[in-house]
Amino acid sequence: MHFVDKERLLDKINTFKHFGDDGMGGITRYALSKEDLLAREEFKRRMEEAGCIVYSDDLANMYALLKGSDAKAKKIVMASHCDSVKNGGNYDGILGVLSAMEVIETISSQKIPHKHDIVAMIWTNEEGSLYPPAIMCSSIVCGPYLPKEIAKNYDENKLLNSKSVIDKTTTFKEALDKFPYKGKKENRINPKDYEAMFELHIEQGPILETNRKEVGVVPCVLGMCNFSIETKGVANHAGTTPMKYRKDALFAMAKVLIKIHEELDKIPDLVYTTGEINVHPCVHTVIPDHCLMSLDARHVSDEVIEKVKHIISSLPNEVEGCTLKTHLEWDRKTTYFNKTLVSYVEESVKELGYSYQYINSGAGHDAQFAAYMLPTTMIFVPSKDGRSHCDEEYSSPTHCYQACNVLLNAVLKCDERGVK
Amino acid sequence: MHFVDKERLLDKINTFKHFGDDGMGGITRYALSKEDLLAREEFKRRMEEAGCIVYSDDLANMYALLKGSDAKAKKIVMASHCDSVKNGGNYDGILGVLSAMEVIETISSQKIPHKHDIVAMIWTNEEGSLYPPAIMCSSIVCGPYLPKEIAKNYDENKLLNSKSVIDKTTTFKEALDKFPYKGKKENRINPKDYEAMFELHIEQGPILETNRKEVGVVPCVLGMCNFSIETKGVANHAGTTPMKYRKDALFAMAKVLIKIHEELDKIPDLVYTTGEINVHPCVHTVIPDHCLMSLDARHVSDEVIEKVKHIISSLPNEVEGCTLKTHLEWDRKTTYFNKTLVSYVEESVKELGYSYQYINSGAGHDAQFAAYMLPTTMIFVPSKDGRSHCDEEYSSPTHCYQACNVLLNAVLKCDERGVK
Numbered sequence: 001m002h003f004v005d006k007e008r009l010l011d012k013i014n015t016f017k018h019f020g021d022d023g024m025g026g027i028t029r030y031a032l033s034k035e036d037l038l039a040r041e042e043f044k045r046r047m048e049e050a051g052c053i054v055y056s057d058d059l060a061n062m063y064a065l066l067k068g069s070d071a072k073a074k075k076i077v078m079a080s081h082c083d084s085v086k087n088g089g090n091y092d093g094i095l096g097v098l099s100a101m102e103v104i105e106t107i108s109s110q111k112i113p114h115k116h117d118i119v120a121m122i123w124t125n126e127e128g129s130l131y132p133p134a135i136m137c138s139s140i141v142c143g144p145y146l147p148k149e150i151a152k153n154y155d156e157n158k159l160l161n162s163k164s165v166i167d168k169t170t171t172f173k174e175a176l177d178k179f180p181y182k183g184k185k186e187n188r189i190n191p192k193d194y195e196a197m198f199e200l201h202i203e204q205g206p207i208l209e210t211n212r213k214e215v216g217v218v219p220c221v222l223g224m225c226n227f228s229i230e231t232k233g234v235a236n237h238a239g240t241t242p243m244k245y246r247k248d249a250l251f252a253m254a255k256v257l258i259k260i261h262e263e264l265d266k267i268p269d270l271v272y273t274t275g276e277i278n279v280h281p282c283v284h285t286v287i288p289d290h291c292l293m294s295l296d297a298r299h300v301s302d303e304v305i306e307k308v309k310h311i312i313s314s315l316p317n318e319v320e321g322c323t324l325k326t327h328l329e330w331d332r333k334t335t336y337f338n339k340t341l342v343s344y345v346e347e348s349v350k351e352l353g354y355s356y357q358y359i360n361s362g363a364g365h366d367a368q369f370a371a372y373m374l375p376t377t378m379i380f381v382p383s384k385d386g387r388s389h390c391d392e393e394y395s396s397p398t399h400c401y402q403a404c405n406v407l408l409n410a411v412l413k414c415d416e417r418g419v420k
Numbered sequence: 421m422h423f424v425d426k427e428r429l430l431d432k433i434n435t436f437k438h439f440g441d442d443g444m445g446g447i448t449r450y451a452l453s454k455e456d457l458l459a460r461e462e463f464k465r466r467m468e469e470a471g472c473i474v475y476s477d478d479l480a481n482m483y484a485l486l487k488g489s490d491a492k493a494k495k496i497v498m499a500s501h502c503d504s505v506k507n508g509g510n511y512d513g514i515l516g517v518l519s520a521m522e523v524i525e526t527i528s529s530q531k532i533p534h535k536h537d538i539v540a541m542i543w544t545n546e547e548g549s550l551y552p553p554a555i556m557c558s559s560i561v562c563g564p565y566l567p568k569e570i571a572k573n574y575d576e577n578k579l580l581n582s583k584s585v586i587d588k589t590t591t592f593k594e595a596l597d598k599f600p601y602k603g604k605k606e607n608r609i610n611p612k613d614y615e616a617m618f619e620l621h622i623e624q625g626p627i628l629e630t631n632r633k634e635v636g637v638v639p640c641v642l643g644m645c646n647f648s649i650e651t652k653g654v655a656n657h658a659g660t661t662p663m664k665y666r667k668d669a670l671f672a673m674a675k676v677l678i679k680i681h682e683e684l685d686k687i688p689d690l691v692y693t694t695g696e697i698n699v700h701p702c703v704h705t706v707i708p709d710h711c712l713m714s715l716d717a718r719h720v721s722d723e724v725i726e727k728v729k730h731i732i733s734s735l736p737n738e739v740e741g742c743t744l745k746t747h748l749e750w751d752r753k754t755t756y757f758n759k760t761l762v763s764y765v766e767e768s769v770k771e772l773g774y775s776y777q778y779i780n781s782g783a784g785h786d787a788q789f790a791a792y793m794l795p796t797t798m799i800f801v802p803s804k805d806g807r808s809h810c811d812e813e814y815s816s817p818t819h820c821y822q823a824c825n826v827l828l829n830a831v832l833k834c835d836e837r838g839v840k
Binding site for chain 2: 222226242255274294362364
């Protein structure tokens with residue numbers, strides 16, 4: 001059993017909180033911003049102090065490598081991201097980076113023997129908040145290993161030309177070219193040189209807290225499907241059109257939304273979200289003639305996702321006099337993590353005597369794309385009230401410390417036994 | 421019985437169609453635009469040809485006056501507007517102006533004796549499409565005569581400083597100062613010098629067409645109330661929050677909308693519209709934490725409007741775990757038109773042998789504010805398929821001709837008998 005230094009871990013959490021402090025308890029630290037740069041510099045300084053070689057690749061993904069005793073052994077990497085959404089929290093992503101640093105510092109300071117090079121890694125632009133989409137750089141690095149139906153949504157050239165949502169002109173590539181930590185393409189993480197990847201991350205949901213579990217063992221990232229749902233009616237004057245002659249696209253959409261809840265609420269463990277809605281012309285004196293809504297549904301079973309697709313596709317063509325169309329934007333199957341790595345995590349939790357449960361990842365993470373390229377798994381930390389992407393995002397010092405211990409021990413098991 | 425010249429009326433309709441032709445069958449003719457100016461110039465040219473004195477007031481409201489035989493008799497005015505919404509139709513507003521011109525031309529060319537000065541008038545900026553709000557200049561002119569609860573929503577200074585929705589900088593006042601037809605304030609229509617006002621307008625709804633009536637006699641403009649309805653929940657990640665922990669502001673609003681329909685659909689002849697909806701953050705992977713929707717309800721009975729206000733105010737404070745708040749933005753009582761003028765319209769329709777019905781105006785019009793200042797009424801023309809504010813807006817030549825004949829005869833009755 002090995003243990004990290006709790007105080008040193010908390011010191012990192014408190015230090016990195018300043019890089020993008022939004023003054024309201026959270027942070028705004030966009031990828032490739034000056035706040036991101038401050039975090040990278042602190043990462044470099046501390047990792048070099050721990051005896052690491054620090055370098056980066058052409059996407060500014062950053063690596064801190066602690067040499068192992070066996071020059072032929074492949075690298076074991078612990079990776080997450082240090083960028084945030086606008087007014088996000090102090091744990092999403094960054095806690096995975098700080099835990100990876102803490103594991104390196106522990107191994108280095110306690111002189112724990114290890115054969116493999118151990119790497120702490122920062123993925124660039126996981127949130128995609130300034131340069132959409134999310135999970136951008138892992139989609140590029142892992143691109144050649146992704147299934148075709150996923151890869152087609154992540155064209156490298158298109159991603160590099162993604163424009164800043166703020167100034168609408170600066171591209172991700174332009175920002176990258178100016179960023180001091182842009183390095184060489186040959187430094188990119190790859191399955192030839194890497195044995196395994198671990199990502200420690202906050203749960204971003206309420207399950208562990210509700211079930212009073214200290215650690216989440218993550219066997220997979222949920223499969224999902226995304227639909228756009230559209231109703232078309234007839235725009236007319238609010239004051240002159242009797243109710244019976246109306247074809248109100250918003251009223252029709254409300255009926256569709258209720259119907260969706262009636263059908264989908266029957267399916268255990270499904271999560272689904274209708275987060276985006278727009279009506280046209282959106283004027284209070286005009287009956288809406290057009291309404292567009294998004295649907296995002298996630299479940300571990302591919303069969304259930306197929307069932308959701310069937311339910312949505314089978315909605316009636318006409319609702320309240322309006323035409324209804326649904327369009328499957330994209331879907332993905334559940335991504336299962338490497339069973340050996342998952343077992344190392346579970347074994348470590350048991351040895352450490354922490355309470356735990358298996359929990360599927362509903363959110364996408366860099367680990368999800370990495371899993372197509374090399375053996376990968378995740379470790380989840382409880383989130384207070386299940387909140388994330390907000391100032392209130394919080395994980396207790398004890399939970400952070402426990403998860404970091406699990407990471408350390410799982411990495412050392414992987415170092416000792418490799419991945420079957 | 422007197423009759424206007426159908427060909428001359430249709431020639432005007434066809435001529436004015438060119439001033440702002442949008443190439444798709446409709447027009448875009450914003451107030452104080454160069455297209456508006458073209459319409460004003462043609463108005464002036466034709467009215468002077470008919471023997472009128474043409475002048476305007478400080479808001480560019482424009483007047484063409486045909487002298488009557490009795491210098492002491494007050495003026496009788498026929499008024500509507502010549503501005504349109506973006507990609508609007510060729511009948512809304514402008515048909516009232518062209519019919520007023522046709523009545524003047526008929527009286528002049530047929531040398532029909534009349535004691536009162538007869539005036540054709542153009543109200544500036546009824547639509548408020550470029551410089552909001554709608555019914556702007558009649559709210560200013562009639563301001564001193566409006567009930568306080570209405571007047572408070574129309575502060576003259578604020579209205580004059582209304583900014584262009586296109587360039588966001590030019591104010592209505594600036595545009596007015598540059599407009600060639602800005603005249604003197606003392607020329608404004610007023611109850612001291614004016615006996616009565618008539619406004620001929622398209623119905624903008626399907627009632628006359630459906631009931632196969634040729635003319636609408638309009639006793640009032642419907643009372644109404646406007647609510648904003650707000651739900652507040654908790655934003656959370658689409659993939660990590662189990663359904664039972666969600667507080668989805670959009671789902672709550674859909675339930676509220678269905679509930680509103682259930683309650684309000686029981687009320688005969690009520691029209692209500694939920695035209696505007698906005699959710700926050702409106703991202704497909706985030707559960708909405710905030711949703712705001714508008715409600716506009718109209719009915720002839722003030723008691724019914726009070727009932728609607730009671731129903732909306734009595735909605736539960738909590739729906740699907742979200743808080744629900746409703747706020748009455750404003751309301752107005754039904755505006756009744758002058759009974760004598762309404763009887764002149766009805767008498768004229770009967771003498772002409774046209775089919776007709778009483779129909780309440782659901783939409784607001786300049787006549788509605790004018791009615792607080794001097795005896796006023798309206799005449800409605802059937803709208804094909806009830807469409808308005810779009811390219812498809814259409815009223816048949818026969819219906820336009822019939823309504824114009826009604827206007828002519830009603831004005832002449834008013835000239836002969838005055839307003840009791």
